[in-house]
Amino acid sequence: MTETAGTKISVCPTAELGAGERRLVEFDGRKIGVFNCDGVLYAIEDRCSHDDGPLAEGEFDPAACTVECPRHGSLFDLTTGRPKTLPAFQPVQTFPVAVEGDTITLEVS
Numbered sequence: 001m002t003e004t005a006g007t008k009i010s011v012c013p014t015a016e017l018g019a020g021e022r023r024l025v026e027f028d029g030r031k032i033g034v035f036n037c038d039g040v041l042y043a044i045e046d047r048c049s050h051d052d053g054p055l056a057e058g059e060f061d062p063a064a065c066t067v068e069c070p071r072h073g074s075l076f077d078l079t080t081g082r083p084k085t086l087p088a089f090q091p092v093q094t095f096p097v098a099v100e101g102d103t104i105t106l107e108v109s
Contacts, residue, residue, distance in 0.1 A: 005107070006096075006107040006108050006109035007027070007107065007108050007109070008105050008106070008107050009025070009027050009105060009106060009107075009108060010103050010104070010105055011023055011025050011034050011097075011103070011104040011105060011106055012103070012104055013102055013103055013104070014099055014102050014103065014104055015102070017034065017036050017041075017104055018036060019036050019037075019038050019039050019062065020036060020038070020060075020062040021035075021036050022034060022035045022036065022056065022060055024046060024056050024057070025106075027108050028108070030045065030046075030108070031045070031046035031047075031054075031056070032044070032045055032046060032056075032095060032106065032108070033045075033046050033055065033056025033057075033067070034097060034104065034106060035056075035060060035062070035065075035067065035078050036062065037062045037063075037065035037078060037079075038062055038063065038065075040065075041097040041099070041104060042065065042078040042079060042094065042097060043094065043095040043096075043097045043106045044056065044067070044076065044078060044081050044092050044093065044094050044095070045081075045092050045093040045094075045095075047092060048069040048071065048072075048074060048076075048088060048092070049074075049083065049088045049089075049090035049091065049092050050069065050071075050072055050074055050083075050087050050088035050089075050090075051071060051072065053069065053070070053071040053072075054070065054071075055067060055069050055070075055076065055092065057070060058070040065077065065078045065079055066078060066084065069088065072087050072088075073085065074086065074087055074088035076088070076092060078094075080094065081093060081094040095107060095108055
C-alpha cells in the first residue's frame with residue numbers, strides 16, 4: 001500500500017498561538033483543533049468519538065496536554081487522540097503539525 005501526502009494548510013502565524021492557546025480551523029467541511037501545549041503543537045479533529053459533538057471547545061489543560069469534551073466529560077490526550085476517561089473509548093483523528101517559517105501548518109488527508 002502506498003501512502004499519499006495530505007494537503008498542507010496554514011493555521012496562523014506562530015505569534016498568534018502562544019503556549020496554552022488553541023485555534024479552531026476548518027478545511028473541506030472538517031473542523032480541527034490546534035493546541036499549543038507549553039510550546040509543543042498538536043491537532044485533533046473537533047469531534048468527540050462518543051457522540052460526534054464538538055470537542056476542541058472543551059476545557060483545555062496545556063500542562064497535561066488534554067481537552068475535555070464539553071458534553072459528557074471524556075478527557076482526550078492531545079498527543080495521541082485517545083480518550084483517557086469514559087464514556088468515550090475510541091480515539092479521534094490526529095494531524096501532523098509543523099512550523100514553516102513563522103506560520104503554523106497542518107497536514108490533512
